[in-house]
Amino acid sequence: xxxxxxxxxxxxxxxxxxxxxxxxxxxxxxxxxxxxxxxxxxxxxxxxxxxxxxxxxxxxxxxxxxxxxxxxxxxxxxxxxxxxxxxxxxxxxxxxxxxxxxxxxxxxxxxxxxxxxxxxxxxxxxxxxxxxxxxxxxxxxxxxxxxxxxxxxxxxxxxxxxxxxxxxxxxxxxxxxxxxxxxxxxxxxxxxxxxxxxxxxxxxxxxxxxxxxxxxxxxxxxxxxxxxxxxxxxxxxxxxxxxxxxxxxxxxxxxxxx
Numbered sequence: 420x421x422x423x424x425x426x427x428x429x430x431x432x433x434x435x436x437x438x439x440x441x442x443x444x445x446x447x448x449x450x451x452x453x454x455x456x457x458x459x460x461x462x463x464x465x466x467x468x469x470x471x472x473x474x475x476x477x478x479x480x481x482x483x484x485x486x487x488x489x490x491x492x493x494x495x496x497x498x499x500x501x502x503x504x505x506x507x508x509x510x511x512x513x514x515x516x517x518x519x520x521x522x523x524x525x526x527x528x529x530x531x532x533x534x535x536x537x538x539x540x541x542x543x544x545x546x547x548x549x550x551x552x553x554x555x556x557x558x559x560x561x562x563x564x565x566x567x568x569x570x571x572x573x574x575x576x577x578x579x580x581x582x583x584x585x586x587x588x589x590x591x592x593x594x595x596x597x598x599x600x601x602x603x604x605x606x607x608x609x610x611x612x613x614x615x616x617x618x619x620x621x622x623x624x625x626x627x628x629x630x631x632x633x634x635x636x637x638x639x640x641x642x643x644x645x646x647x648x649x650x651x652x653x654x655x656x657x658x659x660x661x662x663x664x665x666x667x668x669x670x671x672x673x674x675x676x677x
Contacts, residue, residue, distance in 0.1 A: 425455025426656050431505050433459045433497070435486060435549070436514030436566075439470045443566055443611060444514035446644020447651045452478045454652050456510070459501060461486035488515065488545040489537075498552045507556045510655045513549055513565040516542035522580055523622070530580045538580060543588045550595050550606065560603025562655045565592060566647075567608040567666060569674055577622055589666050596664030605663040607654050611647045612636065612670030638671035 432451070436444035437460055448458045459482035462471035468485070475483040482504055484497050501508055522534030546565045553563060570578035571585035589608050596606040613628050622628065633639055650669050653659055668674045 428455035430456045430509040432510035434512045435461050437471050443644050443647050447512050447648040450648030450652050507558050510562040513546045527580050538584045542584050557604050563606045565608050567610040593664045608666040610666050610668045612642045612673050635676050636671035636673040642669050
């Protein structure tokens with residue numbers, strides 16, 4: 420009897436953004452690993468390492484590396500380590516965002532220049548930087564995926580400055596897809612519904628956002644991190660070879676409702 424190969428067998432990629440077991444990035448990594456992929460994992464700093472390293476070890480990650488995208492040289496060091504370990508890669512999951520709390524909780528009208536620049540630096544520019552470093556390593560093509568949110572397209576109460584930041588991220592995704600398409604590199608944004616992650620806990624009145632999503636979504640449920648992981652697995656797989664530049668909503672249909 421012929422054995423069936425796992426759909427992502429042999430694929431190697433980088434997962435950026437695991438903070439704990441509730442992180443979207445961890446849900447993605449867990450699904451990708453189960454489907455045969457090998458995942459390198461990063462952690463933000465020494466404080467985060469004690470939470471991330473045990474998770475990375477359960478994934479049998481060959482690389483567990485520090486990465487603060489605001490620190491010069493750290494992203495380059497991650498890709499240098501990938502060169503040494505694998506000599507290339509097939510996918511990247513970019514799942515990081517940050518905004519200073521005072522700017523996140525204030526009006527867009529009142530956002531500080533410093534807060535805006537930091538939010539854009541971490542949440543958007545780091546994806547562009549990642550794409551630039553991934554390009555020469557994806558010798559046979561690959562997939563770049565970043566995480567967005569519905570607030571990029573519509574005004575969501577209390578999402579504030581992160582709405583424009585995520586809109587910029589989605590636009591960057593389209594331009595990257597255009598520029599890298601001839602290299603066989605596909606670029607996507609995935610837009611999950613509200614999830615109870617550590618990052619989301621900083622949004623004011625987040626519980627109300629959760630309740631509204633359950634009530635209005637056609638499926639009347641919240642999605643979970645494995646739902647997001649399954650979507651990413653499809654986008655990384657050869658089944659999605661004709662797709663690029665899109666934003667995929669994983670929200671139980673919430674985004675279609677007026």
